[in-house]
Structures are given as C-alpha cells and as structure tokens.
Amino acid sequence: MNTIAERLQSAYQQIAQQCTKLGSNPADVQLIAVSKTKPDADILSAYQAGQRHFGENYPQEMAEKVAALSQFKEICWHFIGPLQSNKTRLVAEHATWCHSLDRLKIASRLSAQRPEYLPPLKVLLQVNISGEVSKAGISPDHVIPLATEVAALPGLELKGLMAIPAPTELKPVEPAFARMQQLSQVLRANFPQASELSMGMSDDWQLALKYGATMIRLGTAIFGARNYERHE
Numbered sequence: 001m002n003t004i005a006e007r008l009q010s011a012y013q014q015i016a017q018q019c020t021k022l023g024s025n026p027a028d029v030q031l032i033a034v035s036k037t038k039p040d041a042d043i044l045s046a047y048q049a050g051q052r053h054f055g056e057n058y059p060q061e062m063a064e065k066v067a068a069l070s071q072f073k074e075i076c077w078h079f080i081g082p083l084q085s086n087k088t089r090l091v092a093e094h095a096t097w098c099h100s101l102d103r104l105k106i107a108s109r110l111s112a113q114r115p116e117y118l119p120p121l122k123v124l125l126q127v128n129i130s131g132e133v134s135k136a137g138i139s140p141d142h143v144i145p146l147a148t149e150v151a152a153l154p155g156l157e158l159k160g161l162m163a164i165p166a167p168t169e170l171k172p173v174e175p176a177f178a179r180m181q182q183l184s185q186v187l188r189a190n191f192p193q194a195s196e197l198s199m200g201m202s203d204d205w206q207l208a209l210k211y212g213a214t215m216i217r218l219g220t221a222i223f224g225a226r227n228y229e230r231h232e
C-alpha cells in the first residue's frame with residue numbers, strides 16, 4: 001500500500017466491493033483523484049496507473065498543472081474549490097467540471113468566459129448542508145432557483161449537486177448525505193440531466209455511496225497526506 005498505483009487499485013477494489021454490497025453498479029461511480037498541493041509527478045503516476053479524473057482546489061495551481069500536463073489529452077480536470085470572481089477565467093478555460101458553483105454572479109462569468117471551442121462547462125451546485133466545514137454553498141431552499149438560472153446559461157451544463165458535509169459530535173455526516181440524496185431527487189425531477197451527486201471524501205466515501213453519490217473525491221487515500229505550505 002505504498003505507491004499511488006497501489007492505492008488507486010485498492011480504492012477501485014473497495015469501491016467495487018461496496019457497490020456489490022449495496023447492489024449498485026461500480027461503473028456508475030466516478031473516482032476523482034484530488035491532487036491539490038501534490039506535484040505533477042504524482043498526477044502522472046496516477047495517470048500511468050489508468051486514472052483520468054483529477055480534482056483541484058486552487059484555480060492558479062490547476063492552470064499550471066493543466067499547462068504542464070497538456071500532452072496528456074485524456075486528463076479530465078475537475079475544479080472543486082472555492083471560486084472568486086477574479087479567478088473564474090482560469091476555471092472556464094481549463095476545467096471540464098466545476099463542482100463548487102454557489103452563486104449566479106460566478107455562473108454568469110463562467111458561462112461568458114467559457115471558450116467557444118470547448119463544450120459547455122459541466123457544473124454542480126454546491127449545497128451548504130448541515131455541518132459543512134466552510135460557509136461555501138447555497139442553502140437547500142436555493143437549489144431549484146439557482147438551477148433554473150444556471151440551466152439558462154449557454155456556456156454551462158447543469159449536471160447535479162455537490163456537498164462537503166463534515167462530521168461533528170452533534171451533527172454526524174449520515175443525515176447530511178441522506179438530505180443530499182433527497183435534494184438530488186428533487187433536482188432531477190425538474191432537470192433530468194442533473195443526475196450527478198458529488199459527495200464523499202477519503203474518510204466517508206463508503207457512506208456517501210450508500211446515499212447515492214455518483215462522484216467521490218479522494219485525496220489522502222490516493223496521494224497520502226497533504227502539505228499545505230505552498231498555499232499559506
């Protein structure tokens with residue numbers, strides 16, 4: 001269990017086992033390898049082991065990695081971090097997915113800045129579900145109103161919801177996952193194409209799958225512990 005390739009293989013095996021247990025199809029689950037703070041060489045190791053979907057939290061860092069690894073055309077970049085309006089262009093130009101959309105102003109900018117030679121940016125609305133680490137995300141009440149506005153923007157393709165529930169003693173993560181599954185069903189009733197549900201990280205992805213996650217974001221489980229120095 002030392003190399004990135006071994007950790008990836010183990011993660012995919014565990015996902016398959018968990019899906020078998022739940023009676024779901026592992027092909028419906030996307031593992032996103034969260035490579036924030038990690039060097040290009042680690043991404044390349046994962047790529048050579050077959051991984052294609054990578055998650056990044058910082059627009060500038062993502063843009064640098066996209067440039068450094070541009071010859072690997074099959075890499076699909078997912079932007080999953082907080083997004084300020086002065087950084088939207090980097091995401092519009094370099095990402096295939098944005099998981100952290102939480103306001104119309106950012107959505108409008110991403111849509112306007114999405115280059116015409118690229119397909120629309122696939123977006124998930126980030127929901128601030130109980131116990132969330134940061135203040136990012138919309139309240140559950142705002143999912144349908146924001147979805148309606150986002151769905152009308154030509155540079156974006158509304159694909160679903162994302163959440164980062166954090167466990168605390170008072171608020172365990174399970175009810176938050178359950179609430180997200182319900183919200184996802186409500187969204188899909190209005191927007192059938194918005195069927196993705198991005199939730200679950202290294203410590204809680206098994207539980208997320210139980211509540212219908214279609215995208216799980218694994219950092220530490222694939223790349224090991226992070227050193228945040230370069231962002232402080």
Ligand SMILES: *Cc1c(COP(=O)(O)O)cnc(C)c1O
Pocket residue numbers: 034036057080081164201202203217218219220221
């Ligand atoms: C860092 C991060 C992850 C990965 O976290 P791990 O616990 O290392 O798996 C997933 N999602 C988001 C939004 C993150 O910022």
